[in-house]
Amino acid sequence: MKIHEYQARQLLSDAGIPVPPGQMVETVEDAVAETKKIFASGESLVVIKAQVHAGGRGKAGFVKLVRSVEEAREAADFMLGNRMVSVQTGAEGIEVKRLLIAAGVDIEKEYYLAVTLDRNNGVNTLIASAEGGVEIETVAHDNPDAIHKVPIHPLSGLEAFEARALAKRLGFHGRQIQQAATIMQRLASLYSSLDASIVEINPLIVTPPTDAAPDGRVIAIDAKFGFDDNALYRHPELKAMHDPAEENPAEIRAEEFGLSYVALDGTIGCLVNGAGLAMSTMDIVKLHGGEPANFLDVGGSATKESVTEAFRIILGDGRVNGVLVNIFGGIMRCDTIASAIVAAAKEVGFDVPLVVRLEGTEVDAARQILEDAKADIPSMQTARNLAEAAAAVCDAVA
Amino acid sequence: MAILVDGNTKVLCQGITGSTGAFHTKGCLAYGTQMVGGVTPGKGGTHDANGLPIFDTVREAVDGTGADATMIFVPPPFAADAILEAAEAGLHVICAITEGIPVQDMVRVRAILREYPRSVLIGPNCPGVITPGRRVSGEGPDSVIEGGCKIGIMPGYIHTAKADASTGKAVGVISRSGTLTYEAVWQTSVLGIGQTTCVGIGGDPVRGTGFIDLIERFEGDPETDGIIVIGEIGGTDEIEAAYWIKEHAKKPVAAFIAGRTAPPGKRMGHAGAIIGGTEDTADAKIAAFKACGVDVAESPADLGTTMAKALGLEVTI
Numbered sequence: 232m233k234i235h236e237y238q239a240r241q242l243l244s245d246a247g248i249p250v251p252p253g254q255m256v257e258t259v260e261d262a263v264a265e266t267k268k269i270f271a272s273g274e275s276l277v278v279i280k281a282q283v284h285a286g287g288r289g290k291a292g293f294v295k296l297v298r299s300v301e302e303a304r305e306a307a308d309f310m311l312g313n314r315m316v317s318v319q320t321g322a323e324g325i326e327v328k329r330l331l332i333a334a335g336v337d338i339e340k341e342y343y344l345a346v347t348l349d350r351n352n353g354v355n356t357l358i359a360s361a362e363g364g365v366e367i368e369t370v371a372h373d374n375p376d377a378i379h380k381v382p383i384h385p386l387s388g389l390e391a392f393e394a395r396a397l398a399k400r401l402g403f404h405g406r407q408i409q410q411a412a413t414i415m416q417r418l419a420s421l422y423s424s425l426d427a428s429i430v431e432i433n434p435l436i437v438t439p440p441t442d443a444a445p446d447g448r449v450i451a452i453d454a455k456f457g458f459d460d461n462a463l464y465r466h467p468e469l470k471a472m473h474d475p476a477e478e479n480p481a482e483i484r485a486e487e488f489g490l491s492y493v494a495l496d497g498t499i500g501c502l503v504n505g506a507g508l509a510m511s512t513m514d515i516v517k518l519h520g521g522e523p524a525n526f527l528d529v530g531g532s533a534t535k536e537s538v539t540e541a542f543r544i545i546l547g548d549g550r551v552n553g554v555l556v557n558i559f560g561g562i563m564r565c566d567t568i569a570s571a572i573v574a575a576a577k578e579v580g581f582d583v584p585l586v587v588r589l590e591g592t593e594v595d596a597a598r599q600i601l602e603d604a605k606a607d608i609p610s611m612q613t614a615r616n617l618a619e620a621a622a623a624v625c626d627a628v629a
Numbered sequence: 630m631a632i633l634v635d636g637n638t639k640v641l642c643q644g645i646t647g648s649t650g651a652f653h654t655k656g657c658l659a660y661g662t663q664m665v666g667g668v669t670p671g672k673g674g675t676h677d678a679n680g681l682p683i684f685d686t687v688r689e690a691v692d693g694t695g696a697d698a699t700m701i702f703v704p705p706p707f708a709a710d711a712i713l714e715a716a717e718a719g720l721h722v723i724c725a726i727t728e729g730i731p732v733q734d735m736v737r738v739r740a741i742l743r744e745y746p747r748s749v750l751i752g753p754n755c756p757g758v759i760t761p762g763r764r765v766s767g768e769g770p771d772s773v774i775e776g777g778c779k780i781g782i783m784p785g786y787i788h789t790a791k792a793d794a795s796t797g798k799a800v801g802v803i804s805r806s807g808t809l810t811y812e813a814v815w816q817t818s819v820l821g822i823g824q825t826t827c828v829g830i831g832g833d834p835v836r837g838t839g840f841i842d843l844i845e846r847f848e849g850d851p852e853t854d855g856i857i858v859i860g861e862i863g864g865t866d867e868i869e870a871a872y873w874i875k876e877h878a879k880k881p882v883a884a885f886i887a888g889r890t891a892p893p894g895k896r897m898g899h900a901g902a903i904i905g906g907t908e909d910t911a912d913a914k915i916a917a918f919k920a921c922g923v924d925v926a927e928s929p930a931d932l933g934t935t936m937a938k939a940l941g942l943e944v945t946i
Contacts, residue, residue: 348732348736348834348835350834350835350863350864350865350866351864351865351866351869353735353736353739353740353835353836354736354740355733355736384740385736385737385739385740386737386740386741423733426731426732426733428732459731459732459733461705461729461730461731461732462731462732462733462734464705464706465706465731493892495890495892503808504808505806505807505808505809506806506832507804507805507806507807507808507809507810507832507859507861507887508806508808508809508812508887508929510806510861510862510887510888510890510891511806511809511812511885511887511888511929512929513888513890513891514887514888514889514890514911514928514929515928515929515930516890517889517890518927518928523890526891559808559811559812559815560784561756561782561783561784561807561808561811590812590815591784591787591811591815592770592784592786593770616930617812617928617929617930618928618930618931621928621930
C-alpha cells in the first residue's frame with residue numbers, strides 16, 4: 232500500500248522528524264487561505280504540489296513554486312480537477328483532488344535517506360547518499376560509491392553511534408551531525424513500527440546558516456512510504472489512509488474475490504492457479520508470439536463465483552481477444568475448476584477464443600465436463616499440455 | 630536416500646484444528662507420512678478426526694511423540710511465533726505453509742533462528758517438502774504409496790520414487806513457486822524421471838532455507854542424479870546460486886526463471902516477486918545461469934526435457 236505525500240509528511244512530523252510547515256487542501260479557496268497563512272508567517276516562497284501517487288509531477292507541471300497569492304490561486308485552479316499525465320500514469324492520467332501547500336525552503340545542500348529490506352541478508356538497511364534530490368537509481372548507476380548502506384540490527388535497531396558515523400561519512404558537520412543522526416534513528420524505528428516496506432526521504436536538506444542555527448537545520452522535504460500489505464491488519468491508522476481512487480479498479484475488485492490480478496498491456500487474458508505458474512503462463516504466451524493482457528492467480532481455492540468474477544475482469548478489458556486458462560490441480564480438483572469454468576463461461580458469455588489446459592487431480596473427469604460443454608461454449612478448445620495451449624491461443628488471436 | 634525427510638520422519642501439524650491444517654493432515658496421512666500429532670493451544674489432551682493426539686505446546690508434542698518435523702498452518706499473525714516455538718522445541722525440519730506473514734516478523738524470526746542451527750526452516754508461503762515413496766498399488770490420485778514423506782499441500786501422486794522411475798534416474802527439485810513445482814514434477818514423472826526430494830522454499834522475500842543450502846544437500850545425496858532449480862523475479866538468490874553451482878556443483882542442473890514478461894515495480898502475486906533493480910529481473914537471472922553452465926528451460930513447458938537432456942537421457946516426446 233502507498234500513501235500520499237501529505238500523509239507521509241504527517242507520519243514524519245509525528246515521529247519528530249522536522250518538515251516545513253504545510254497543509255493539504257481540496258479547494259482553490261483553501262489553497263489561497265493556506266498560502267496567505269504561510270506568507271503571513273514571514274516566508275517568501277510557497278510550493279504547491281498535486282497529491283497523486285504517480286511520480287513525474289514536476290515535469291508534468293503539477294509542482295509549482297509561487298511568490299504571490301495570485302500565482303497560488305492560478306496554480307491551484309489549474310491543478311485541481313485536472314488530470315495529470317506523466318511518464319508513470321499512462322495516457323489517461325490521474326485526476327488531481329488534493330494539493331499540498333507548503334512553505335518553500337532555501338536549500339544549502341541535499342541528501343538522500345531511506346530504509347528498506349535488504350533481501351539478500353534478510354535485514355532492514357539504512358541507505359543514504361550525499362547526492363540528494365535526484366533519483367537514487369541514477370546515483371546507483373552513475374556513482375555507486377556515493378551510496379552508503381548500514382544494516383539495521385533485526386532485534387535491537389539502529390544504534391546512535393552507527394547513525395552518527397553515517398552522518399559523518401555523508402559530510403554532515405558540527406551540529407548537523409546530531410540532527411541528521413536523530414532523523415536516521417527515528418526513521419529506522421518508524422519504518423519497523425509501521426511495517427513499512429520502504430520509507431524514503433528525498434531530499435533531506437540542510438538550510439543555509441542563520442544566527443539562530445549557525446550550522447543550518449536538517450529538514451525532510453519530500454517523503455515516500457510503501458507498506459507491507461500483509462501487516463495492515465495491525466495498523467488500522469494506515470488502512471484509514473488508503474486512497475482507493477489511486478488504484479486500478481479491476482485490481483481492487485479482484486482482491487475482493489481472493490484473486491491476485493495485475494493488468495498488463497497485451498491482448499491474451501490469462502487465468503491460472505499459483506503465482507509462479509501464472510507468471511510462467513504469461514512468459515509462454517510471449518514465447519509463442521502473443522502478448523499477455525494480465526497476471527491472474529485464482530489462488531488455491533477457486534469457486535464458481537471467483538472464476539466467474541475472474542472471467543468478468545479479464546473480458547472487461549476491451550483489448551482482450553483470447554483467453555488462456557492454465558490450471559495445475561493439486562489440492563484443487565480439476566473437475567471442480569472445470570465445472571466452474573463451464574458455469575462461468577455460460578454466465579459471462581464468451582465471444583473470444585477460450586483455450587483450457589487442465590492437469591492434475593481428477594483431470595479425466597474434468598476433461599469430460601469440458602467435452603460435454605463444448606456445444607454450449609463454441610469458442611472453447613482444450614489442450615493437453617502447456618505448450619499446446621499457448622500455441623493454440625496465440626494462433627486463435629493471430 | 631533423500632534430503633531433509635524420509636519415511637522415518639515423524640511429523641507434527643501446528644494449527645491442526647483449523648480447517649486447512651486438518652485437511653492437509655489428512656492428505657499427508659493418506660500419502661503415508663508418519664503424522665504423529667498436532668498442536669493447538671487450549672485443545673491439548675483431545676484428538677483430531679484421525680485419532681492423532683493434540684497438544685497445547687510444541688514442546689509437549691515433541692516429548693509425547695518423538696516428532697522431528699512440523700508443518701505450520703497457523704494464521705499469519707501467529708505464524709512467526711509458531712516457527713520460533715518449533716525451533717525452541719528442537720524440531721529439525723520446520724515447514725511454514727502459511728501465506729501472508731508480515732515481512733518484519735520474518736526479519737525477526739530469521740535473526741533468532743541463528744541460535745538454532747539444527748533447525749531448517751522451509752518457507753514460509755510454500756507448498757512444503759516431499760520425499761516420494763514407492764507406489765505399491767493403484768493409479769493416479771488413488772495410488773497407495775509406502776515409505777515416503779509428504780509434509781505440505783502438494784498433490785502426492787504426481788511424484789515418482791527413484792525405484793519406480795523407468796529411466797532409473799531421480800532429481801531434486803527446489804522452487805520458489807508451488808504450482809510451477811508441480812509442473813516440473815509432472816513433466817519429469819511423465820519422462821520416467823523420479824524425484825528424490827522436492828522442496829518449495831516459498832515466495833516471500835525473507836525466508837528460511839534457500840537455493841544454495843539445498844543444492845549443497847542434493848550434491849551430497851548419492852541418490853540424486855540432477856537438480857531442477859525454479860526461480861522467479863525479485864531478489865538475487867538465483868544469481869548467487871548460479872555462481873555457487875559453477876564453483877562447486879558436480880551434478881547437472883536445469884533451471885527455469887518465471888516472470889520474463891513481468892512489468893517492473895509490480896507485485897506478481899508472491900510478495901517477493903517484484904522487480905526492483907537490474908539484477909533481480911528474469912533476464913539477469915537467466916543470463917547468470919547460462920554464464921555458469923546451467924541449462925535453462927526457455928519455456929515452462931520444457932522443464933522436464935531440459936532436465937532429461939542435462940542427465941544425458943534420450944527424449945522422445
